[in-house]
Amino acid sequence: MNPAFVVLVNHSAAAEQAARYAAVLGGPLGVQLELVHVYQDPMLLSEMAFAPVPYLPQLQSDADEALQALAERLPAAEATVLAAPMPYAVQEAIDRFQPLLLAMSLSAEQGLADYLLRNHLLPVLRATHHPLLLVPETGPPPALPRRVLVAVDAEYFALSAASLALAPLLASWPAAFSVVHVRHIASGFEQPVPERLGGSLRELLPVPAPLELCGDAGHDPAAAVLRAVADAQADLLVLIARPRSFLGRLFHRSVTAEVLRGCPVPVLLLPADAPDQPDWMPAMS
Template identity: 40%
Template structure:
């Protein structure tokens, strides 16, 4: 099956950052290509629209032309899609038709596309599909392929979903140097080995040995992960999302939420099974 990356586009600079970064990832795979998906005037994205003074918005045709122009400047084939479905239906349809390797979006500010994705009916779609999510910060002007990757691991075992494991060819092509980061909650005995073994068992991140473990103490989890990522000059942070975490509001209160909002480098969220 042709490796496909679906990029959610708001036609802004944050979306452009996600396009640039994701297209670089797609170049690493034979026949890799992108789908640029824009949800046109989705009432779930803009529930306040009826209460606001109407503003001039581009026509659907103009949006398609804009997406096509962006697609023409990418280093891999890309197809624009404009839908008038709700975001949840649009994502479900995209997953069913394209079976993407991942869904990507740009991070602009707390009310950008990714926040809307996770605050409406799209969340159950993502939770049910178990597809990886990539969030790219707007400041990623010159995307660099992730040759140094930080994988955040806690003290619980996990197993990746099939769509997460489908990224194996991409990671093999990238061949990154991987650092497994564990932030200890206390000064007691280390439990880093549990999460470390789970990461190594996936076989997804290349050679991992005992020198690949980076344990942080006396820091909050998100702070420790970001500190470690900066220390090793990582270009990508990978975090695991358990099903109960997604259902419980992953992107509102968790460590993952803080990383998605604060990380200066892209964050890849991989769904797991319990």
């Protein structure tokens, strides 16, 4: 049985972009693409509140046809429509397909994207510890990554079993990997990169990756990460997500959200296991 990706889609060009990127990413492993559309009752949407009832079955039928057409345009893809609130639908998709990761588009409509991530997807992913791939709507054409940048901060982490299960996938890409350690640099003084930060990553990355320091002298770690992406000419960014703060405070409060808003390349969020910080490990201020 081939491994699977679950791609959460609607009928937008952004969703198709995410599905195409996921198909390319999983191609070397023969990944099965499970396209999941979560059907929401149009009567619950304000813009459809006054839609004539006879039109509602036709709307769902049109949605099903559009999803099937998308699946036919992609290699090794199947389409599924789930009619349930988003958190329950995501959990059902995980239980049914046992995916290596979930994927979705990151729309330019940041308010909607933030709402879906924070209120629907992330509570489920926090509980399941599944990796999440976010593909920007305006990103480059789908292609296998050539330069992958992994960004970490000063805090301890141990990747979840679901994250470590991606090791064969990463090894299948013709990519060079590098790790950047983002930390605040005060008064020009740079402390050495802690060797312990690379321990969990050695189990994930196909080859030992250079571990570099990226100074955050301006108290803006999100900008430091984005600068590192540009300097490395990376075409995929990997971020570590801790259980206590899946998305919201990867480096410091809303840093991850800021990175997602400004990152021009796809971002892979890898969950870390709890406990996420031992008593002897200071947090980055």
